[in-house]
Amino acid sequence: MAKPGTFTCTACGAVHNRWSGRCDACGEWNSIIEEAPLSTGPKGKTLGGKRGTPLILTDLSTEEAPPPRTLSGIGELDRVLGGGLVPSSAILVGGDPGIGKSTLLLQAAARFAGAGLKTFYISGEEASAQVRMRAQRLGLGEAPIKLAAATSLRDILTTMESEKPDLVIIDSIQTVWSDTVEAAPGSVSQVRAAAHELTSFAKRFGTSVILVGHVTKDGQIAGPRVVEHMVDCVLYFEGERGHQFRILRSVKNRFGPADEIGVFEMTGAGLAEVANPSALFLSGRGAPTPGSVVFSGIEGTRPLLVEMQALVAPTPHAQPRRAVVGWDGARLAMILAVLEARCGIPFAGLDVYLNVAGGLKISEPAADLAVAAALLSAREDTALPAETVVFGEISLSGALRPVGQTENRLKEAQKLGFTAAITPSGGKTTGDSGLKLTHMGDLTTFVGDIFGA
């Protein structure tokens, strides 16, 4: 019997003591459902278990080499994993349905199998024949991967225990169900139990597991966030459906830097690596136009140039529109407020649209100045000087703050043929990037010098 009064958010897994329309923890609407609690063991004493033997940290040999990682040979994937696949690790790959998770993982499985790992691809969504057909279409028909179509956790674990694979891919965790849990497949308790069993299996038997998790909008199915805390590494596969670019982003990694990105392009023959993403994100840019500014950003350990596009137009509505794609709406509101309060440039009565070209999502505050430049350039209908990159953080006082990795940002810009940069004063540079640098201390100076406003 389900214990009444257990309400769980299917988006983030937070537990509430009553139902409400919106989850306080993650802000998602209509995601809370009543759920059966996880089945527990016999009631009563908790003592009486097996006695463990803790080790002293310094007793652990430092001579021992760290476990060897396996490289897939897909450079963009290996970098996001922090330098290849760590043995016995548990990895979650989340993303919208149809974004290309199965395609990516089938390609990765083929490469890892080729690198000598005994690889299983377990699909709960497609029949083995369908997976094989897809593999053939991707030119991977001959890869030594073992396929299985299974959804029962018991069957999967039993197979894993007898076959002892090095890598198991579960596509997707939402289809796996355990017969010990009294809840529908895909529910928070099922997904949690399955992920828990699979990750602990990974640690015990030296198998790496990759769990695929669909980001769901439907409140009945648990999302990948529910298992984020259980795994070693959380990757999200992002992109706009209409664009061919896909970005694999590490949001958590126990074995490498977080926030690292890998860039792929969806082609007719599967996902192709994009080795020089700056060139890709800037392709199709013509002569300088008002509202377009190139931002020199850092994603993970790598510099990346992207075009920020703004459009500012008089509004017929009482409440002007603020629409943002690829950046934070609250951050845009802040920049507009600073421009108005500190520089006397009002945006009231004007619709504002901001877009990061190529379907990329930017979260760095270093993009502030590029956004402000794009907004001003659109509003004043004046293009920025040609071949100029912009970056810097804007504070509420209107002061410009230097940002990290100034030198790397400048070098990347120079590599792609840019000749000038506008940056806050005080950034650490050696000055040998070859770019003409314009340093600004505050936003008012920037507005005056660049736009004469």
Ligand code: TYD
């Ligand atoms: P898929 O990997 O099935 O997505 P997910 O597992 O994340 O749900 O990818 C589905 C999309 O990818 C589908 O719309 C078609 C496209 N695609 C290609 O463009 N080229 C290809 O070679 C493949 C296999 C898929």
Ligand code: MG
């Ligand atoms: Mg899929």
